[in-house]
Amino acid sequence: xxxxxxxxxxxxxxxxxxxxxxxxxxxxxxxxxxxxxxxxxxxxxxxxxxxxxxxxxxxxxxxxxxxxxxxxxxxxxxxxxxxxxxxxxxxxxxxxxxxxxxxxxxxxxxxxxxxxxxxxxxxxxxxxxxxxxxxxxxxxxxxxxxxxxxxxxxxxxxxxxxxxxxxxxxxxxxxxxxxxxxxxxxxxxxxxxxxxxxxxxxxxxxxxxxxxxxxxxxxxxxxxxxxxxxxxxxxxxxxxxxxxxxxxxxxxxxxxxxxxxxxxxxxxxxxxxxxxxxxxxxxxxxxxxxxxxxxxxxxxxxxxxxxxxxxxxxxxxxxxxxxxxxxxxxxxxxxxxxxxxxxxxxxxxxxxxxxxxxxxxxxxxxxxxxxxxxxxxxxxxxxxxxxxxxxxxxxxxxxxxxxxxxxxxxx
Amino acid sequence: xxxxxxxxxxxxxxxxxxxxxxxxxxxxxxxxxxxxxxxxxxxxxxxxxxxxxxxxxxxxxxxxxxxxxxxxxxxxxxxxxxxxxxxxxxxxxxxxxxxxxxxxxxxxxxxxxxxxxxxxxxxxxxxxxxxxxxxxxxxxxxxxxxxxxxxxxxxxxxxxxxxxxxxxxxxxxxxxxxxxxxxxxxxxxxxxxxxxxxxxxxxxxxxxxxxxxxxxxxxxxxxxxxxxxxxxxxxxxxxxxxxxxxxxxxxxxxxxxxxxxxxxxxxxxxxxxxxxxxxxxxxxxxxxxxxxxxxxxxxxxxxxxxxxxxxxxxxxxxxxxxxxxxxxxxxxxxxxxxxxxxxxxxxxxxxxxxxxxxxxxxxxxxxxxxxxxxxxxxxxxxxxxxxxxxxxxxxxxxxxxxxxxxxxxxx
Numbered sequence: 001x002x003x004x005x006x007x008x009x010x011x012x013x014x015x016x017x018x019x020x021x022x023x024x025x026x027x028x029x030x031x032x033x034x035x036x037x038x039x040x041x042x043x044x045x046x047x048x049x050x051x052x053x054x055x056x057x058x059x060x061x062x063x064x065x066x067x068x069x070x071x072x073x074x075x076x077x078x079x080x081x082x083x084x085x086x087x088x089x090x091x092x093x094x095x096x097x098x099x100x101x102x103x104x105x106x107x108x109x110x111x112x113x114x115x116x117x118x119x120x121x122x123x124x125x126x127x128x129x130x131x132x133x134x135x136x137x138x139x140x141x142x143x144x145x146x147x148x149x150x151x152x153x154x155x156x157x158x159x160x161x162x163x164x165x166x167x168x169x170x171x172x173x174x175x176x177x178x179x180x181x182x183x184x185x186x187x188x189x190x191x192x193x194x195x196x197x198x199x200x201x202x203x204x205x206x207x208x209x210x211x212x213x214x215x216x217x218x219x220x221x222x223x224x225x226x227x228x229x230x231x232x233x234x235x236x237x238x239x240x241x242x243x244x245x246x247x248x249x250x251x252x253x254x255x256x257x258x259x260x261x262x263x264x265x266x267x268x269x270x271x272x273x274x275x276x277x278x279x280x281x282x283x284x285x286x287x288x289x290x291x292x293x294x295x296x297x298x299x300x301x302x303x304x305x306x307x308x309x310x311x312x313x314x315x316x317x318x319x320x321x322x323x324x325x326x327x328x329x330x331x332x333x334x335x336x337x338x339x340x341x342x343x344x345x346x347x348x349x350x351x352x353x354x355x356x357x358x359x360x361x362x363x364x365x366x367x368x369x370x371x372x373x374x375x376x377x378x379x380x381x382x383x384x385x386x387x388x389x390x391x392x393x394x395x396x397x398x399x400x401x402x403x404x405x406x407x408x409x410x411x
Numbered sequence: 412x413x414x415x416x417x418x419x420x421x422x423x424x425x426x427x428x429x430x431x432x433x434x435x436x437x438x439x440x441x442x443x444x445x446x447x448x449x450x451x452x453x454x455x456x457x458x459x460x461x462x463x464x465x466x467x468x469x470x471x472x473x474x475x476x477x478x479x480x481x482x483x484x485x486x487x488x489x490x491x492x493x494x495x496x497x498x499x500x501x502x503x504x505x506x507x508x509x510x511x512x513x514x515x516x517x518x519x520x521x522x523x524x525x526x527x528x529x530x531x532x533x534x535x536x537x538x539x540x541x542x543x544x545x546x547x548x549x550x551x552x553x554x555x556x557x558x559x560x561x562x563x564x565x566x567x568x569x570x571x572x573x574x575x576x577x578x579x580x581x582x583x584x585x586x587x588x589x590x591x592x593x594x595x596x597x598x599x600x601x602x603x604x605x606x607x608x609x610x611x612x613x614x615x616x617x618x619x620x621x622x623x624x625x626x627x628x629x630x631x632x633x634x635x636x637x638x639x640x641x642x643x644x645x646x647x648x649x650x651x652x653x654x655x656x657x658x659x660x661x662x663x664x665x666x667x668x669x670x671x672x673x674x675x676x677x678x679x680x681x682x683x684x685x686x687x688x689x690x691x692x693x694x695x696x697x698x699x700x701x702x703x704x705x706x707x708x709x710x711x712x713x714x715x716x717x718x719x720x721x722x723x724x725x726x727x728x729x730x731x732x733x734x735x736x737x738x739x740x741x742x743x744x745x746x747x748x749x750x751x752x753x754x755x756x757x758x759x760x761x762x763x764x765x766x767x768x769x770x771x772x773x774x775x776x777x778x779x780x781x782x783x784x785x786x787x788x789x790x791x792x793x794x795x796x797x798x799x800x801x802x803x804x805x806x807x808x809x810x811x812x813x814x815x816x817x818x819x820x821x822x
Contacts, residue, residue, distance in 0.1 A: 021779045021780075021781055022779075022781060022782065028782075030781070051797075051799070055820060056805070056808070057801055057802075057805035057808060057809055058805055058806075058807070058808025058809035058810075058811070058812045058817070059808060059812070059817075059820050060812060060817055060818075060819050060820060061819075061820055061821055062819055062820060062821020062822040063821070063822070064821045064822055065820050065821030066821070075820070075821060079821060081822075082821070082822040231822060349779065351779060352779075354819075355819060356812070357808075357809065357812040357813070357817065358781060379781060380781065380782075380783065380797060383783065383797045383799070384795075388799055388800075389798075389799035389800070389801075
């Protein structure tokens with residue numbers, strides 16, 4: 001086993017849902033092609049470009065499966081649902097076999113009909129979680145930890161559990177809280193569904209009359225009187241980036257899922273004030289922080305979310321504006337003397353308002369890079385670059401190898 | 412499980428054996444590059460191009476394995492011989508485990524030496540099949556159904572059979588009808604070979620003195636007095652296109668194998684008058700029919716064969732002529748408002764007179780396609796297109812995804 005000793009640092013910027021399709025009112029340019037991006041174009045000029053299918057050609061990746069691929073883990077092998085990744089992002093230390101869910105505090109009427117899936121966007125679930133966290137139902141430990149705003153993370157810990165259960169929340173209003181059903185014929189799924197149905201009932205009984213809800217009702221706000229959960233997944237630990245490449249890594253992200261990806265993969269998750277994961281996120285604060293901490297790490301992963309949201313909102317002007325703000329923030333990285341990589345996790349065409357399958361653009365710039373003739377960072381310009389068309393699973397091996405953290409294969 | 416709801420229709424045209432190598436007398440252009448193809452070039456200008464290894468780089472695909480790949484089924488897993496696909500093309504309803512063969516009515520002398528493999532191109536095998544179809548040999552049911560001209564489909568149905576048997580026809584004249592041999596040491600192969608050897612003998616005994624043969628001999632024609640078979644394969648059902656993508660599909664083809672591919676994959680096989688699978692085939696009738704029926708389907712597959720035949724005949728001028736006729740027919744599709752895809756199943760270089768391994772050109776055109784700068788449809792021009800170099804197995808996932816029939820992978 002040979003560890004190369006000429007190591008280089010790297011910053012990887014993932015712009016969420018960056019890819020798009022031609023937009024008529026932009027003269028058939030994509031938002032990225034239409035945006036003013038002097039810094040990304042400078043990177044394209046300095047570096048080598050390409051396009052990338054983050055999972056595989058013709059596959060529409062979720063944000064979770066896409067990021068697993070980008071960090072070198074085949075999602076077909078390592079993806080077991082979104083819940084455990086979100087739980088990692090909320091700072092939970094999961095145990096192998098834990099069943100994790102994304103949870104909301106919601107509002108139901110006395111017939112358990114859902115009135116609001118976010119309990120009037122309640123600011124915190126801390127007081128709600130406290131009365132449930134740690135309890136046991138049928139010998140199963142229930143862990144419930146607050147996340148941002150109305151969000152929480154639910155974990156079931158115990159023997160004989162399964163993630164093959166339906167959610168009690170199908171993202172619809174005016175319908176009853178769903179009865180959880182087993183999704184296969186196993187005893188484990190049956191048992192897990194029973195525990196979850198009891199938990200749903202308990203949350204209503206315990207939360208309904210809490211002081212916090214009495215106060216909210218008095219103030220004309222919606223009470224947070226029901227737990228809603230979805231995204232069931234089993235926590236199965238994966239080999240961390242450090243275990244695979246002996247490199248220290250950090251994650252700078254606003255959204256819970258992306259912090260979760262970082263924690264799930266053993267990165268040090270750095271909280272940056274102003275990094276909200278929303279349109280108002282301070283992209284510049286993120287890239288500044290990356291430059292500040294790169295001395296302490298080998299690899300810093302910077303995630304920017306707002307482009308994906310603009311795509312899902314079907315707003316190309318907003319997407320272009322977000323790209324231009326991100327470009328300005330990426331300008332802070334142009335002085336970095338290591339390997340700088342900018343790419344996306346998937347395409348989110350404004351015309352579809354959802355993820356889609358098309359490959360994403362990719363640029364790598366830094367010492368030793370075999371440059372190409374691409375001068376602009378765009379879906380189509382990158383397509384003629386020297387990296388050609390690669391897969392997401394190829395990215396981290398290429399980055400780690402260029403950094404000097406890979407072993408010789410053979411002799 | 413999310414089924415996207417913004418669906419689009421698609422027409423997929425496969426030009427058989429279209430790929431070729433540079434031809435000296437065409438100024439080192441391929442037949443496709445040398446042909447006048449204003450419609451294909453228009454499609455290339457409107458769309459995104461690339462090249463495709465239908466099975467894998469360096470692999471020469473058969474028409475059967477190539478088409479399985481193009482329709483998203485890995486032939487290494489799903490290909491069990493040509494016989495069952497041909498049988499599907501002849502309209503047979505096969506059962507799991509049936510052993511199917513391509514069969515001909517042939518002519519032998521009294522020493523069972525083959526004089527003609529097609530019995531003087533006899534117009535029909537209907538009367539011949541009738542006297543054998545349905546009989547039992549050693550408890551095995553023999554199914555023999557007429558196909559076009561001198562062709563038929565032979566199926567053995569029963570327990571304890573195997574497709575690991577040699578053919579009785581090695582495509583040679585002046586040799587004895589071959590004794591079928593088991594190709595492995597299994598009891599099943601031994602038993603199947605015995606049944607087939609008895610069947611060969613029975614066909615001679617039953618056909619020799621049929622009125623139809625007495626009449627043929629009187630007319631100076633060759634009698635159809637022996638069954639010849641090859642292409643043994645086991646029928647193992649595959650997931651249909653509808654099962655995989657929830658789309659309704661139709662197949663327009665002349666050749667039996669390509670109708671077979673359609674039927675095998677659960678497409679509705681549409682017979683078009685004039686679609687012969689030969690040089691005289693009415694390509695225009697096929698594309699007209701595709702436009703007529705597309706309203707009733709999500710995906711229409713149009714197959715055109717004559718380019719492959721011209722390659723196998725080593726005739727570049729004829730291949731170019733066929734390409735120009737097909738281009739004119741494809742002109743009928745330019746007004747189609749869905750996704751139009753034109754490609755090939757493999758390369759058939761005129762200089763080799765057989766299939767070869769080189770990737771084939773591919774163009775996709777339609778709403779939402781991220782276009783490239785390719786303006787001509789040819790092996791080398793498509794090579795610089797935005798699709799780069801993909802594999803046959805990627806094609807249907809890309810098409811189905813662009814049509815809106817794919818699920819999100821992950822969350």
